[in-house]
Amino acid sequence: xxxTSDRCAECAVRDVSLCAGLADHELEVLNSxxxxxxIPSGQVIAWEGDDSAVCAxxxxxxxxxxxxxxxxxxxxxxxxxxxxxxxxxxxxxxxxTITALSDAELCIYPxxxxxxALTDHAKLERLLLQRTLASLxxxxxxxxxxxxxxxxxxxxxxxxxxxxxxxxxxxAVFILPLSRGQIADVLxxxxxxxxxxxxxxxxxxxxxxxxxxxxxxLDRKRLEAFAGNP
Amino acid sequence: xxxTSDRCAECAVRDVSLCAGLADHELEVLNSxxxxxxIPSGQVIAWEGDDSAVCAxxxxxxxxxxxxxxxxxxxxxxxxxxxxxxxxxxxxxxxxTITALSDAELCIYPxxxxxxALTDHAKLERLLLQRTLASLxxxxxxxxxxxxxxxxxxxxxxxxxxxxxxxxxxxAVFILPLSRGQIADVLxxxxxxxxxxxxxxxxxxxxxxxxxxxxxxLDRKRLEAFAGNP
DNA sequence: CGGCGCGTTGAGTTGGATCAATGTGTGTGG
DNA sequence: CCACACACATTGATCCAACTCAACGCGCCG
Numbered sequence: 001x002x003x004t005s006d007r008c009a010e011c012a013v014r015d016v017s018l019c020a021g022l023a024d025h026e027l028e029v030l031n032s033x034x035x036x037x038x039i040p041s042g043q044v045i046a047w048e049g050d051d052s053a054v055c056a057x058x059x060x061x062x063x064x065x066x067x068x069x070x071x072x073x074x075x076x077x078x079x080x081x082x083x084x085x086x087x088x089x090x091x092x093x094x095x096x097t098i099t100a101l102s103d104a105e106l107c108i109y110p111x112x113x114x115x116x117a118l119t120d121h122a123k124l125e126r127l128l129l130q131r132t133l134a135s136l137x138x139x140x141x142x143x144x145x146x147x148x149x150x151x152x153x154x155x156x157x158x159x160x161x162x163x164x165x166x167x168x169x170x171x172a173v174f175i176l177p178l179s180r181g182q183i184a185d186v187l188x189x190x191x192x193x194x195x196x197x198x199x200x201x202x203x204x205x206x207x208x209x210x211x212x213x214x215x216x217x218l219d220r221k222r223l224e225a226f227a228g229n230p
Numbered sequence: 231x232x233x234t235s236d237r238c239a240e241c242a243v244r245d246v247s248l249c250a251g252l253a254d255h256e257l258e259v260l261n262s263x264x265x266x267x268x269i270p271s272g273q274v275i276a277w278e279g280d281d282s283a284v285c286a287x288x289x290x291x292x293x294x295x296x297x298x299x300x301x302x303x304x305x306x307x308x309x310x311x312x313x314x315x316x317x318x319x320x321x322x323x324x325x326x327t328i329t330a331l332s333d334a335e336l337c338i339y340p341x342x343x344x345x346x347a348l349t350d351h352a353k354l355e356r357l358l359l360q361r362t363l364a365s366l367x368x369x370x371x372x373x374x375x376x377x378x379x380x381x382x383x384x385x386x387x388x389x390x391x392x393x394x395x396x397x398x399x400x401x402a403v404f405i406l407p408l409s410r411g412q413i414a415d416v417l418x419x420x421x422x423x424x425x426x427x428x429x430x431x432x433x434x435x436x437x438x439x440x441x442x443x444x445x446x447x448l449d450r451k452r453l454e455a456f457a458g459n460p
Numbered sequence: 461c462g463g464c465g466c467g468t469t470g471a472g473t474t475g476g477a478t479c480a481a482t483g484t485g486t487g488t489g490g
Numbered sequence: 491c492c493a494c495a496c497a498c499a500t501t502g503a504t505c506c507a508a509c510t511c512a513a514c515g516c517g518c519c520g
Contacts, residue, residue, distance in 0.1 A: 067374040070458055075377040077370040088367075090360050095367050118356075125355060126348075130320050132362045137318075137325050139369035140307040144297040146376035147305040147418025151476065180499060188377025193476055195500055212485085212499090228299055381508065410467060423508055425468055442467085442517090466516085473510070483500070490493085 007031060011107070016083035017057040021127045029121060033113040037106050039063075045086075045098040045106075052094045055087030055114040061104025062177040065096045066185070076185040077139065079177075081165060085131055089115050101177060141229075146188045149228065154187045155197040156227035159207065163217055171220070176213040201226070237261060241337070246313035247287040251357045259351060263343040267336050269293075275316075275328040275336075282324045285317030285344040291334025292407040295326045296415070306415040307369065309407075311395060315361055319345050331407060371459075376418045379458065384417045385427040386457035389437065393447055401450070406443040431456075 008031050065078035118125040166174050184191045201207045206223045208216040238261050295308035348355040396404050414421045431437045436453045438446040
């Protein structure tokens with residue numbers, strides 16, 4: 001029996017990505033159709049309307065998935081971190097533009113081959129289904145925020161969400177993976193409003209903003225109350 | 231071999247629901263675990279936070295899936311029409327409240343049994359995966375609307391979407407399945423704003439609003455341009 | 461007839477956008 | 491090393507789209 005390749009054995013996201021649910025011999029299948037690719041910050045992986053050519057696991061870095069209006073207004077509809085799955089199987093053209101927000105490393109699978117792997121390996125398909133359902137949940141929560149929450153609630157909620165994703169347990173300082181402008185694109189507001197809300201939270205003593213993108217949550221309880229979703 | 235039951239053979243959504251992709255013998259499996267239920271308008275099928283007990287196909291009627299904030303603001307995150315799938319497999323508690331907006335008929339499957347059916351029948355799982363991916367796309371498009379479109383664009387887009395769902399080809403009159411207030415809940419605005427935008431569209435000659443929930447699209451081209459997404 | 465749910469319309473308010481100026485850190489070339 | 495440009499962030503002033511509050515019209519039902 002073939003040993004799992006070094007690439008997978010050493011992979012940083014072996015235990016958090018789609019691959020986490022796979023046994024070594026199933027992993028070998030993905031391994032055989034995938035290849036690693038390093039993406040420089042700012043580069044676009046796929047344009048909305050393009051052929052849906054690839055699926056991938058994010059190994060490191062942060063990417064954004066965006067939708068935009070004909071006249072160029074842009075909304076970030078998803079952030080992709082290490083371990084997240086990326087791509088639109090069973091679609092011929094993509095509905096999203098995917099852009100690297102930092103240097104990023106992907107484990108890329110040609111879409112058709114990935115689809116074949118789904119067919120051949122029920123476990124893989126099950127894992128993707130569960131992830132897709134989870135993404136749908138996330139999108140629906142975001143709909144509530146965009147539709148019904150005010151600027152302060154959205155910013156507070158965003159900080160808590162990022163902190164959770166970054167596994168911040170204590171009140172340690174963490175680094176936002178996004179600029180103010182990109183936060184604005186996630187939250188459906190302007191850069192100025194994001195900035196003002198952050199300084200409000202800082203003035204209220206709920207967070208500290210030591211420098212640039214650094215954030216520390218000083219009073220989680222009150223921040224959660226302010227965000228309005230527990 | 232067992233014949234497909236009369237229930238399925240006569241089913242109004244046999245060819246548009248999840249079931250559409252299934253052969254008769256696969257349908258028999260769903261049939262054996264499912265039962266029909268009629269839901270009166272206004273009744274709640276599942277509350278956010280409840281046990282995730284059932285999945286279902288919508289046979290007739292319209293339902294809403296909502297998220298809400300702690301203080302009671304509500305956002306409709308999905309509308310469910312005949313043929314749509316409803317439920318959250320693989321979750322122990324629901325994240326959504328499901329409410330019938332009209333009298334509705336469901337084909338209900340106990341969640342655990344439905345999950346077993348997914349495991350036993352790869353085709354069914356594939357169909358659900360594809361539907362879930364499509365729902366995710368829809369949610370992401372809605373995110374763009376809530377985040378970046380103004381009231382007029384949202385209302386125009388909503389009318390086009392409903393018209394498309396109702397398969398309106400010509401400029402025939404159709405009946406909105408939602409009240410003004412429910413439209414407001416979908417579009418993340420207030421009842422008054424919905425009403426004003428509708429009368430604007432009417433004044434501009436893009437639509438007719440003969441009476442109550444009746445709508446006719448008079449100038450689809452210009453309405454699409456106004457909505458700003460083709 | 462009166463009450464009630466739903467929709468429309470008007471008047472006034474406001475939260476967040478827009479426009480504009482200034483600050484801050486970083487890299488680059490003289 | 492400084493001067494400068496440039497991207498990003500903050501802050502202020504103003505504006506306006508959508509919300510809020512309020513009145514009223516319409517159809518429906520008891």
